[in-house]
Amino acid sequence: MSSLAKTVPLELLGRIDKLAQSTQPAMSLDDEEKATLTAKIKRLLKEKNAQMIAHYYVSDDLQALAEETGGKVADSLEMANFGAQSDADMLVVCGVRFMGETAKMLSPEKTVLMPDLNATCSLDESCPPKAFAEFCAQYPDHKVVVYANTSVEVKALADWVVTSGNALEIVTHLKEQGEKIIWAPDRHLGHWIEKETGVEMIRWQGHCIVHDEFQTYGLMELAKEHPDAKIIVHPESPAEVVDLADVVGSTRVMIEAVQNLPDQKFIVATDYGIFYKMQQLAPEKQLIVAPTGGKAGSCISCAHCPWMAMNGLQNLADCLENETGEIVIEESIRLKALQSVERMLTFSREKGLVKTNP
Known part of the structure; x- marks a missing residue:
C-alpha cells in the first residue's frame, strides 16, 4: 500500500470551495455580439502576431476561434509543446493560470496573456508551495514528481513535471531507474498511476473539484x-x-x-x-x-470547471486590445521550474507522446 503524504487541511479545502463559488463566468453574449467580438479578435491576433492556445475545457466559441486562427486546442501537454515551438510574438492562453505560467516558462521572450488571471485551479490551490516544500524536505532521497496542474513555484521544487497524457510512461521510467517517488497533487490520479505501474508513491492529497x-x-x-x-x-x-x-x-x-x-x-x-x-x-x-451527484451528492462544479468558464470572447478581446492579463514570472523561479518541464517535454518528444508543430 502506498504512503499518503497528508490530508489537505480542512481550512484549505474550505478556501478552495469559496474560491470556486465566488468565480464570475464569462458574460453571456448574443449572436451579433459574438460575431463582432470574433472579428475584432481575429484582427488583433493578426496585428500583434499573436496565437491562441486553448484547452479542451473552455467554451466552444473559444475552441473554434483558436482553430480558425491557426492556434491550438489541446490538453495541457500539447498546449505547452505548441507554445514552445510557436513563432508568434504573443501567446494568448485560454485556460487556467498554470497553463499560462507554463507557456511563459518555455517562451520567456514572448508576451503571454490570459483573459483572466484569476482563473486558477483547485489542484494548484490544494498544493501550496511552502507546505509542499516542507513535506519534500522530509524525503531527500525521493524524486519529486508533480502534475502539470500546479503553480510555477511548485514546479520549481520538482524533478519532473507530468501530465495525465505522459504520467504513466514517466513514472514507469523512474521505476526502471529504481527511484523513490513523491507525487503531487492529485490523489486520484496518483492512485491510478500506482495501480497501473506497480509503483508505490508518497502521495499529496489534493483533488480536482470537477x-x-x-x-x-x-x-x-x-x-x-x-x-x-x-x-x-x-x-x-x-x-x-x-x-x-x-x-x-x-x-x-x-x-x-x-x-x-x-x-x-x-x-x-x-x-x-x-x-x-x-x-x-x-x-x-x-x-x-456522467452525473456528479450520488444519493447525497453536492455539486460544486457540475462537470464544468468554474475557472475555465471565466474565459470568454469579451475578456479575450479586452486582454488582446489592452495587453492586460500578462503572465510575469520571477526569473530565478522560472529557471528552476523550467528544468522539470523541459525534462518532461524532452522525454515526451523522444517517446512520440507529443507532435512537432508543422
Missing part, C-alpha cells in the same frame, strides 16, 4: 439506462468511478476513444467542455455527461 464530484451511484444508474454505452473516465476521478470505466485516460485518450471505437454511445466523466472536440471529430456519436 472530477472529485463524479460518484458511482449516479454513474451506475445511468449505465443501467444506457447499457450499450461505453463509460470513459479521466483518472482524476475517484478510484471507484475509474473502476467502472471501459476507457481511462487523459483528455486526448478520451477524445480518441470516442473517435475510434465502433460504439455509438458514450458516458463521459470529465469536464463537459470536451464535448465540443468529441462531437467535431465524431458527430454521429451520442455523448452523455
Whole structure:
C-alpha cells in the first residue's frame, strides 16, 4: 500500500470551495455580439502576431476561434509543446493560470496573456508551495514528481513535471531507474498511476473539484439506462468511478476513444467542455455527461470547471486590445521550474507522446 503524504487541511479545502463559488463566468453574449467580438479578435491576433492556445475545457466559441486562427486546442501537454515551438510574438492562453505560467516558462521572450488571471485551479490551490516544500524536505532521497496542474513555484521544487497524457510512461521510467517517488497533487490520479505501474508513491492529497464530484451511484444508474454505452473516465476521478470505466485516460485518450471505437454511445466523466472536440471529430456519436451527484451528492462544479468558464470572447478581446492579463514570472523561479518541464517535454518528444508543430 502506498504512503499518503497528508490530508489537505480542512481550512484549505474550505478556501478552495469559496474560491470556486465566488468565480464570475464569462458574460453571456448574443449572436451579433459574438460575431463582432470574433472579428475584432481575429484582427488583433493578426496585428500583434499573436496565437491562441486553448484547452479542451473552455467554451466552444473559444475552441473554434483558436482553430480558425491557426492556434491550438489541446490538453495541457500539447498546449505547452505548441507554445514552445510557436513563432508568434504573443501567446494568448485560454485556460487556467498554470497553463499560462507554463507557456511563459518555455517562451520567456514572448508576451503571454490570459483573459483572466484569476482563473486558477483547485489542484494548484490544494498544493501550496511552502507546505509542499516542507513535506519534500522530509524525503531527500525521493524524486519529486508533480502534475502539470500546479503553480510555477511548485514546479520549481520538482524533478519532473507530468501530465495525465505522459504520467504513466514517466513514472514507469523512474521505476526502471529504481527511484523513490513523491507525487503531487492529485490523489486520484496518483492512485491510478500506482495501480497501473506497480509503483508505490508518497502521495499529496489534493483533488480536482470537477472530477472529485463524479460518484458511482449516479454513474451506475445511468449505465443501467444506457447499457450499450461505453463509460470513459479521466483518472482524476475517484478510484471507484475509474473502476467502472471501459476507457481511462487523459483528455486526448478520451477524445480518441470516442473517435475510434465502433460504439455509438458514450458516458463521459470529465469536464463537459470536451464535448465540443468529441462531437467535431465524431458527430454521429451520442455523448452523455456522467452525473456528479450520488444519493447525497453536492455539486460544486457540475462537470464544468468554474475557472475555465471565466474565459470568454469579451475578456479575450479586452486582454488582446489592452495587453492586460500578462503572465510575469520571477526569473530565478522560472529557471528552476523550467528544468522539470523541459525534462518532461524532452522525454515526451523522444517517446512520440507529443507532435512537432508543422
